[in-house]
Amino acid sequence: MDPVWRKSSRSQGSTDNCVEIAPIGDMIGIRDSKDRQGPKLIFTRSEWDAFVQGIKAGEFDYIA
Template sequence: METQKIGFRVDLSQANWFKSSRSGPNCDNCVEVAFVPGAIGVRDSKNPTGPALLFTPEEWDAFVGGAKDGEFDLH
């Protein structure tokens, strides 16, 4: 699967996808992440042949940092 983000293309056909270690073995609402050169892919674990979101390393770092800082917590 080749996916395109504005400005670059990424081949995800050989990507090594994984779920969070916090996902349970019977959890059916998970996302999977793949780190490939120049990008991070995110997809729905229930639909592995479906579309994937692409993020630059900088975008991914900003997202992870925000999650760690509680920016996305519901108040």
């Protein structure tokens, strides 16, 4: 079965400058919405959860 990819609900409808995520078995896949056939990053559920927690805690705010 093919993964069901989705963009963030905060993504603006007119832009294609986004990433998409999809559950792939017990992993999480990430891809560039402009290059859907291109490479994908694959993370374990615990890696993904740590990343999301880091975002919520502001750990990546210095990047902006």
